[in-house]
Amino acid sequence: MTQRMTILYILRRMAKEVRPYWPHLMAILLLNLLAAPIALLAPVPLKIVIDNVAGSQSLPWYLAALAPEALQHSRQGLLVFAVGFLVVIALLSQLRALAGWVLETYAGEGMVLDFRTKLFAHVQRLSLSYHDSKGAADSTFRIQYEAPALQYVMVNGIIPLAAALSTLVGMIWVTSLLDAQLAFIALAVSPVLFLLSYRVGDRLRERWESVRSRETTANSIVQEVLSSLRVVKAFGQEEHERGRFYQESARRMRALVKVAFLQGGFDLSVDITIALGTALTLYIGVLHVQRGMLTLGDLVLVVAYIAQIYSPLQAISKKLADLQGSLVGAERAYRLLDQTPDVAEKIHARPLLRAAGDVRFENVCFSYGGSQSVLENVSLDAPAGTRVGIQGSTGAGKTTLLSLLTRFYDVCGGRILLDGVDIRDYKLADLRNQFGIVLQDSVLFSTSLAENIAYGRRGASMEEIIAAAKLANAHDFISNLPEGYETLAGERGMRLSGGERQRIALARAFLKDAPILILDEPTSSVDVKTESSIIDAMDRLMQGRTTFMIAHRLSTLDSCDLRLEITCNTLCTLQTVGGISQGVHAL
Ligand code: M5T
Ligand code: MG
Numbered sequence: 001m002t003q004r005m006t007i008l009y010i011l012r013r014m015a016k017e018v019r020p021y022w023p024h025l026m027a028i029l030l031l032n033l034l035a036a037p038i039a040l041l042a043p044v045p046l047k048i049v050i051d052n053v054a055g056s057q058s059l060p061w062y063l064a065a066l067a068p069e070a071l072q073h074s075r076q077g078l079l080v081f082a083v084g085f086l087v088v089i090a091l092l093s094q095l096r097a098l099a100g101w102v103l104e105t106y107a108g109e110g111m112v113l114d115f116r117t118k119l120f121a122h123v124q125r126l127s128l129s130y131h132d133s134k135g136a137a138d139s140t141f142r143i144q145y146e147a148p149a150l151q152y153v154m155v156n157g158i159i160p161l162a163a164a165l166s167t168l169v170g171m172i173w174v175t176s177l178l179d180a181q182l183a184f185i186a187l188a189v190s191p192v193l194f195l196l197s198y199r200v201g202d203r204l205r206e207r208w209e210s211v212r213s214r215e216t217t218a219n220s221i222v223q224e225v226l227s228s229l230r231v232v233k234a235f236g237q238e239e240h241e242r243g244r245f246y247q248e249s250a251r252r253m254r255a256l257v258k259v260a261f262l263q264g265g266f267d268l269s270v271d272i273t274i275a276l277g278t279a280l281t282l283y284i285g286v287l288h289v290q291r292g293m294l295t296l297g298d299l300v301l302v303v304a305y306i307a308q309i310y311s312p313l314q315a316i317s318k319k320l321a322d323l324q325g326s327l328v329g330a331e332r333a334y335r336l337l338d339q340t341p342d343v344a345e346k347i348h349a350r351p352l353l354r355a356a357g358d359v360r361f362e363n364v365c366f367s368y369g370g371s372q373s374v375l376e377n378v379s380l381d382a383p384a385g386t387r388v389g390i391q392g393s394t395g396a397g398k399t400t401l402l403s404l405l406t407r408f409y410d411v412c413g414g415r416i417l418l419d420g421v422d423i424r425d426y427k428l429a430d431l432r433n434q435f436g437i438v439l440q441d442s443v444l445f446s447t448s449l450a451e452n453i454a455y456g457r458r459g460a461s462m463e464e465i466i467a468a469a470k471l472a473n474a475h476d477f478i479s480n481l482p483e484g485y486e487t488l489a490g491e492r493g494m495r496l497s498g499g500e501r502q503r504i505a506l507a508r509a510f511l512k513d514a515p516i517l518i519l520d521e522p523t524s525s526v527d528v529k530t531e532s533s534i535i536d537a538m539d540r541l542m543q544g545r546t547t548f549m550i551a552h553r554l555s556t557l558d559s560c561d562l563r564l565e566i567t568c569n570t571l572c573t574l575q576t577v578g579g580i581s582q583g584v585h586a587l
Contacts (some may be wrong), residue, residue, distance in 0.1 A: 004331070005331050005334065007327060010153075010327055010330050010331055010334065011153070011158070013334060014150055014153055014154055014330060015154075017111070017115060017150065018111045018150065018154050020114075021107045021110060021111050021154075024103055024106065024107035024110075025107060025154065025155070025159060027103055028100060028103050028104055028107065028155065028159050029159050029162055029163060031096055031099055031100040031103065032100065032159055032160065032162075032163030033163055033166055033167075034096050035093070035096060035163065035167065036163075036166065036167040036170045036171070037170075038089060038092055038093045038096065039167070039308050040170070040171075040174060040305075040308075041085075041089050042089055042093075042304070043300065043301055043304035043305075044063070044085065044089075044301075045082040045083070045085045045086040045089075046082075046300060046304075047297045047298075047300060047301050048063065048078060048081065048082040048085070049079065049082050050296065050297045050300060051295065051297035052075075052078050053075050053078050053079050053082065055297065057295070057297075059072060059078070066085075067081045068081070104155050104156075104159075107155060108151035108154075108155040108156070109151070111150050111151060111154065111155075112147055112148050112150055112151045115147045115150050115333070116143055116144075116147045118337070119142065119143045119147055119333060119336060119337060120143055122336070122337055122339075123139045123143065123336065125341045126339055126341050127341050127342045127343045127408070127409065128403075128408050128409065129342060129368070129369065129409060130339060130341075130342070135220055135224070136223065137216065137219050137220030137222075137223040137224065138216055138220060139336060140219070140223065141215070141216045141219050141220075142216075142332055142333050142336045143333075143336075145215070145329070146212075146329040146330070146332045146333040146336075147329075147333050148329070149326040149327070149328075149329030149330040149333060150330060150333075152323070152326035152329075153323060153326045153327065153330060157319060157322070157323045157326065160315060160319060161315075161316060161319050161320075163312075164311075164312035164313075164315040164316045164319070165312065165316065167308070167311075167312045168309060168312040168313060168316070171305055171308050171309040171312070172187060172309060174305060175302060175305045175306065175309060178294075178298055178301065178302050178305070179285070179288060179293070179294055179298070179302055181284070181288075182281050182284060182285055182288070182302055182306070183306075183309075185277070185280055185281050185284055186277055186278075186281045186306045186309055186310070187309070188277065189273050189274065189276065189277040189313075190313055192273050193270060193273055193274075193313055193314075193316075193317045194317070196266065196269055196270060196273070196317060197266075197316075197317045197320040197321060198320075200262060200263075200265075200266045200321055201320055201321055201324055203262060204259065204262055204263065204266075204321055204324040204325070205324040205327060205328055207255060207258050207259045207262060208259060208324055208325040208327075208328040209328050210255045211252055211255040211256050211259060211325075212328055212329065212332060214248055214249075214251045214252035214255055215252050217248045218245060218248040218249045218252055221241065221244055221245045221248060222245065225241045225245075227492075259325075263321055263322075266317075266318075266321050267318060267321075270314055270317045270318060271314070274310045274313065274314055277306075277310065278303075278306060278307070278310065281302075281303070281306050282303060285299050285302055285303060286299070342410065343407050343408070343409065343410050343428070345427060345428045346424065346425060349425060349426060349427040349428070350421065350425050350426050350427065350430075351426075351427055351430055352418075352426045352427065352430040352431060352433075352434065353430070354434070354515055355418055355419050355434045355515050355516065356384045356419050356515065357384035357385065357418075357419075357434075357515040357516050357545060357546035358382070358383050358384050358417070358418065358419045358420065358546075359380075359381075359382045359405065359416070359417070359418055359516065359546055359548075360380070360381050360382070360416070360417040360420075361378050361379050361380045361381075361401075361414070361416050361417075362379055362414050362415050362416070362417065363377050363378070363379055363413065363414035363415075364377070364378040364379070364404065364411050364413065364414035364415070364416060365377060365378075365411065365412050365413035365414055366397075366400060366404060366409065366411055366412050366413075367412055368400075368409075373412075374397040374400050375397050375400060375401060375404075375566075377414070378401065378414070379414075380562075380564065382546055382548075382562065383546075384515075384546055385544060385545070385546060386546055386547070386561050386562055387542055387546075387547045387549065387559060387560040387561045387562070388546075388547065388548045388549065388560060388561070388562045388564060389549050389550075389551065389556075389557030389560030389562065389563045389564065390402075390548060390549065390550045390551075390564050390565070390566065391550070391551065391552070391554060391557065391563070391564070391565050391566075392565050392566035392567060393567075396566040396567065397566050398520070398550045398566055399520055399550070401566065402518050402520060402548055402550070404416060405423070405435075405516075405518070405548070406431075406432055406435050406437070406518070407423060407424070407428065407431060407432070410424065418431070418434070418516075433514065434514055434515055434516050435514050435516050435517070435518055436456070436508075436509035436510075436512045436513075436514040436516070436517045436518070436541070436545075437509065437517075437518045437520075438502065438505045438506055438508075438509055438517075438518070438519050438520070438522040438538075439505070439520045439521075439522070440520050440521040440522065440524055441498070441501075442493070442501045442502055442504065442505035442522075443492050443493060443501075444489040444492065444493025444496070444501055444504060444505075445489065445492075445493070446488065446489060446490060446491050446492070446493075447488065447489065448485060448486045448487060448488055448489070449478055449481075449484075449485050449486070449487050449489060449504060450462065450465050450485035450486065452489055452493070452504055452508065453465050453468055453469060453485075453504060453507045453508050453511055454508075454511060455508055456508050456509070456511060456512030456514075457511050457512055457513075460511055462485070464511060465485065465507075465511065466485070467510075468507040468508070468510040468511035469485075469503075469504075469507045471506075471507070471510045471537060471540055471541070472503050472504075472506035472507035472509075472510055472537045472541075473503055473506075473533045473534070473536060473537045474500070474503035474504055474506070474507045474537075477500055477503070489504075498526055499526040499527070499530035499534070502522050502523070502526060502530075502534055503533075503534060503537065505522070506522070506534065506537050506538065506541060509541060510537075510540075510541055514545070515545055515546065516545060516546045516547070516548075517541060517542060517545050517546070517547040517548065517549075518547075518548050519538060519547065519548070519549040519550065520550045521550050521551055521552060522534060522538065523535060523551070523553065523556060524551070524552055524553070531553075531556075535556065539559065542559075547560075
């Protein structure tokens with residue numbers, strides 16, 4: 001199991017993450033700190049009423065400085081002052097809350113947005129092998145639901161914690177000026193509270209971890225089922241999937257109940273500890289009044305302040321426990337961010353504008369991580385413009401061979417050269433820009449057909465899109481659709497037939513106009529008539545490009561210059577057609 005990140009480490013990383021928002025956080029902290037003096041002022045009107053309006057003591061100097069001269073000399077005047085004071089305090093406190101709320105939302109949402117975008121960008125960079133093994137739902141969950149942990153911890157956690165701590169210090173100071181002994185007694189409970197938070201925090205974190213992992217699993221079930229709904233329906237497995245979902249969700253619920261139980265118990269212990277502290281201070285406070293050490297008004301003030309000491313203490317202990325869930329979320333988001341892409345770009349990678357299309361495999365070996373190797377010592381040489389036909393039984397490694405060329409995976413041994421340079425030396429985006437790819441089952445995006453065709457070349461004009469569709473024999477069927485090029489393709493292009501999707505994919509490749517083509521059984525799922533129309537379009541597409549074409553129907557490969565077969569993990573040359581055969585051979 002991977003080692004747990006310490007809380008301090010997570011916090012440090014978060015602080016770095018949100019550096020652009022430090023000024024906002026500071027402002028929020030300041031606003032939070034303002035709460036303390038405002039809170040200090042809150043019981044003052046009551047003290048004035050008791051000591052100076054009902055009682056007959058004179059106004060203390062600090063209030064005399066504040067009160068208008070005219071109001072100071074009559075009880076009526078002092079009462080008006082006390083009441084006015086109360087309204088001003090309420091107004092100040094509300095304005096402070098409003099400003100805090102707006103700033104918190106802006107900074108909090110802003111940092112989550114940045115963090116999410118960073119995670120998303122990182123997830124896209126991660127290799128296919130990572131996603132194949134982890135599944136999309138896990139990453140989705142971390143981006144959508146774990147990233148907000150940043151906001152909870154930084155804005156709703158650390159700031160109130162820091163504010164509570166300084167309020168605490170201020171309150172202790174003021175209270176000790178009034179009655180030092182009482183302040184000390186009130187504080188005597190704090191070690192108990194911190195010990196409680198420390199002990200419970202660790203256990204809470206463990207339990208939150210279990211809640212989160214169940215949540216991810218339940219989420220992946222939904223995602224998996226919805227994306228393969230056709231299969232689920234076809235096999236009538238709805239009930240089975242419902243059961244699977246229910247089981248995982250129920251496990252999550254049980255884990256969450258355990259969390260609630262622990263947290264509830266913790267809150268209860270905190271509150272009881274605090275109630276005991278308050279009771280003790282009240283008891284001793286009354287004794288002090290009886291002995292004449294304290295006025296009654298001062299006792300009311302002290303009791304009010306002690307409550308204010310306890311509220312930050314309570315907030316601190318509860319926050320420490322509360323934060324555990326978010327810390328678990330943050331840790332999971334960071335774990336995703338720490339995954340290094342196994343297909344990485346070199347630091348000073350070479351740019352590549354447009355390759356000539358010379359492709360050479362030299363003793364390439366590859367396996368998908370397990371012990372079984374898929375390709376061993378594969379060598380081939382295809383000068384620019386060669387049409388390479390690849391055949392081989394199912395699972396022989398044909399798709400794998402071409403996935404290595406586009407660096408979806410990196411070779412385990414040997415190397416692949418493009419125009420004489422190892423493909424690992426090129427910038428990744430530049431390298432992939434050299435390929436037009438049409439797969440066995442083309443996936444479209446849920447946007448319009450026009451946008452789907454323009455996917456490989458953003459910003460292509462409508463004329464160019466139509467020209468590409470014509471070359472791909474797709475223009476006729478698109479024009480016959482009621483909304484033409486604006487027709488929405490549906491999720492994954494499911495509103496089109498297989499043959500139609502293939503032709504859109506071909507149009508995409510035409511428009512991209514890349515020097516190297518990869519055609520992985522593009523005609524395997526279509527009827528003979530569509531196949532001939534697709535082959536006709538492919539013939540046009542292959543002009544002047546290096547092409548790798550995989551086909552099970554061998555007649556499709558007839559026009560190739562070089563015919564290769566993958567058997568027993570390696571390549572054999574079947575046929576080399578004259579003309580350019582000089583350079584075209586399997587080594
Ligand atoms: C070649 C294995 C697969 C097969 C071999 C994608 C993938 C494949 N494999 C893994 O172990 N993990 C993976 O993630 O690799 O697979 P292929 O290259 O896809 O085969 P093909 O294209 O020749 O087959 P087909 O059916 O498309 O004609 O043993 O288990
Ligand atoms: Mg394949």
